[in-house]
Amino acid sequence: MASTSTRSARPPFNSSSPSSSSQANLRNQEDKLKGSTAARNPISVRLHKVLATNYDDPAIREALETLSDLYRNRDDVGKRASEEVGSSQTGGSIAVEKLTVGSGIAARARKNLRRDAEIKLTQSTQQFLKAFKEVDSKLDGLQEHIDAMQSRCDEAQGQLQSTNEECKSLLDRAGGLRSARHAVNDRQFAVDSFIIRFSLTENEINTLQSRDIQVDANFFRTMRKADRIIQDARVLMSGDEGPSKAGVEIISTTSQQLEQGYDKIARWCALEFRQFVRDAQLDVSPLMREAVKWLRNRPELLTDALSVLAQTRQATLLNTFMDALTRGGPGGIPRPIEIHAHDPLRYVGDMLAWVHQAIAGEREFLEALFDVKGEDRMVGSVRIFKESEEEEWIQDLMDKAFEKLRSPLRLRVRQTIRSQESSITTYKVANLLTFYNTTMQRTIGEKAGLSNTLNEISDEAYGVFFDTLEAQARNLARTILPDNQDVQPPATLLDHTQILREIISVYTGSLLGNESMDEKREGFRSVLDLTVDASISMCSSVADARKVQKPTWDKDTFLLNCLDHLLVVLRPHDFADYKVKALQDEIESRADLLASDHYQNIIHEAGLADCLAVCNDKTSNEPLSHIGAMQPRELASHLQAFAQWLSSPDVVRSPRLAHLNDQRLADRVHREALRSLAAAYEKVCVEVRKPENRYEAANTVLGGARPFGSLNALRQIMGVGEGSG
Known part of the structure; x- marks a missing residue:
């Protein structure tokens, strides 16, 4: 315990x-x-x-x-x-x-x-044995059931084998039927596809054959389908066995239907073209553009339709032009063109501007109609006309559209030109015509009827202009100077050159800027030759007539002043270089004549003319000291007069040459005359110093007066260099 x-x-x-x-x-x-x-x-x-x-x-x-x-x-x-x-x-x-x-x-x-x-283990074992006993009894019943099922399966296996043999034949037959059905379906699909591809439906046929002229996108789809059918059917015609019957029938039937479609397009285009009767924005619809594209496959139908368009546009442009001349725009704005008939330049310019604008609008309309892409170019540049069928149609239609416009335009421009008396106004009008002619030709071409009309009235304007210039030249040739006229250019020449200045200004303003020097020179050569040559001829005839009337009148100075005035007018313009050179050559030759005449005057004024004449005219062996003005006493008198002349202002500047407008030319002429005078004095001195002329104390004779026989001293007094021209 x-x-x-x-x-x-x-x-x-x-x-x-x-x-x-x-x-x-x-x-x-x-x-x-x-x-x-x-x-x-x-x-x-x-x-x-x-x-x-x-x-x-x-x-x-x-x-x-x-x-x-x-x-x-x-x-x-x-x-x-x-x-x-x-x-x-x-x-x-x-x-x-x-x-x-x-x-x-x-x-x-x-x-x-x-x-x-x-004890616990024993109890558990007994429970397991009891459970296993029940399982064993269940397994015995299951085994009996499995044996019964096995017998039934053997019986079913036999029935299944016989059934499989019977079904195999049925499956084989069903497979054959299925293959046949697939083949039939494939053939049906091929037939349906062939019909769809190579024939039009009822609605599509009605679209092409309907009497209704209405054309829409569905119509053009049908047209494209019909055209494709014909193209595909041609493949059936190119087999090794030759054309097939189906291909021939398909092409024949579809072609008839397609032709009916073409006729319908032509009628529709003609109806639509008649609607283009106003000068408003001419819009081209995609349907119109495609219709024209289809009609290009039938040129005869397209020609008929475009003839309607040409007539419509011709009448429309003429009526619109006449309204612009006489009525003006809507509500009077812009004002009528003929209200400015008193101003010829504006009157002609307004008419040409209207025509130019109409040409540009018509060109854009036709390019849109034929589906032509406009080239990328700057305004005013030259159009490059490509050689194509579309360009030919466009140029032909434009030529026809402006056909009736040519007559009223020609008539009014001619009346304006012929009523002008001023050559400047006539020349401005002529240049304006040339400018618009060049500009329009870049749109309508040089061969167009309107271009020919513009060429005619341009040539006529230039003809009137040159007639006016020739009349002025004839009036210029009849110029008579008054008695008190000096050596300055006459008023008639000044008026004539003023007209020439204005004409040159008009010409330079009309240049496009891309002309070469030769083109600019040739473009104004006829005007320049006529005006300048007439001026020179007038000056020469007046100078000769005046010289006869008044022998003391200075002809050379008058001519040089006139030529210099013409040179001043022409020198700033490079295209007048050839005429400037001709005037300079003429001035040089006239200056040489004036220098020679001036030398003769001053040698008489200086008192050496008689002495030089004796020296130049000596033919015998007699000494100069025994001949006339070269005798010592006479010679001393002449040398004294020469010394007095050297002391006068005439040595520096001649009163006669002071009337020359070109002072540099006057100085050159005077210097040349002084050099010739120095050469004459030198010759006299040489002759005096020669022993065979028997002058006693030759240096004493020459040294009695300035320049004392010294040539260098003489040149210094006169201010001329030795040997310079």
Whole structure:
């Protein structure tokens, strides 16, 4: 009993393990006990083993929980004990008695643990055997059922084999029927596709054959389909076996339908072209553009339709032009062109501007109609006409559209030109015509009828202009200078050159800027030759007539002043360079004549004319000192007169040359005359110094007056260099 109470006082085995600190104390006590007790007995060993046991191991904890379930309550334990006692040896009553005692359950459980475990195992085994017995009985029934099913499966397998043999023939027959159906479907699809590709539907046929002239996008889709059918059908005609019957029939039927479509397009175009009767924005619809594109495949139909368009546009442009001349725009704005008939330049310019604008608009309309892309070019640049069928149609239609416009334009321009008396106005009109003619030709071409009309009236304007110039030249030739006229250019020449200046200004203003020098020179050559030559001829005839009337009148100075005036007018213009050179050559030749005449005048004024004449006319062997003005006394008198002349202002500037407008030319003429005078004085001095002329003290004779026989001194006095021209 003492041992039982001691064990029951310990913590139960399923409680939590002692803490680490308590275990450390136990180990220390154990070490002390081991050290103090020399002898070891079984109790101490067992005690030490129990104390050293670690209950943290999961396996130990699981075993203890199993044992706890085994002895969960005392009733269960007593029941098991009674069952055990009833089936085992005697003495069970004592064990039951002991187990029912509540305070001794744990002790008895420790004592009877093996037996209780065996009893538990035996009970479990009996339960397994009972369950297996039931499974075995079920397996026997299942085996019988499987055997029955196997017999049935064998019977069904035989039936299935016979059925498979019968179905195989049915499947083979069905496969053949399926293949035949596929072949029929393929043929049906091919036939349907052929019909769709090579024939028109009823609606499409009605679209082409309908008497309704309306044309829309659906109509052109049908036309494209019919044309494609014909093109594809031609492939059927190119086989190795020759043309097929189907191809011939398809082409024949579809061609008839397509021709009906072409006729419908032609009628629709003619109807639409008749609507273009106003000079508003001529918009070309995509349907119209495509219709013309289709008709280009039938030139005869397109020609008929375009004839309607040409007649419509011809009448429209004529009526619009006449309205612009007489009525003006809507509401009188812009004002009628003929209201400016008193101003010829504006009148002609307004008419040509209207025509030019109409040409540009008509060109854009026709380019849009034939779907021609306009070339990228700057305004006013030359249009390059490409050789194409579209360009031929456009030029032909434009030529016809402006056909009736040519007559009223020609009539009014001619009346304006012929009514002018001023050559400047006529020339301005002629240049305006030339400008618009060049500009319009870049749009309608040089061969157009309107271009020919503009060429005719331009030539006529220039003809009137030149007639006016010739009349002015004839009037210029009849010029008579008054008695008090000096050597300056006459008023008639000044008026004539003023007209020439204005004509040159008009000409330079009409240039486009891309002309070469030869083109500019040739463009004004006829005007320049006529006006300048008439001026020179007038000056020469007047100078000759004036010289006869007044011998003292200075003809050369008058001519040089007139030529210089013409040169001043022409020199700023590069295209007149050839005429400027001719005038300069004429001036040079006239200047040489004037220099020679001026020398003759000053040598007489200087008193050396008689002496030089004697020197030049000597033919005999008689010494010069015995001949006329070269005698010593006469010579001294002439040399004295020469010295007095050298002291006069005439040496620096001649009063006669002061009337020349070109002072540089006057200085050059005077210097040339002075050089000739110096040469004459030198010749006199040389002759005096010659021994054969028998002058006593020749140096004394020459040294009696300036320049004392020194040629260098003479040149210094006159201011001329030696040997310079």
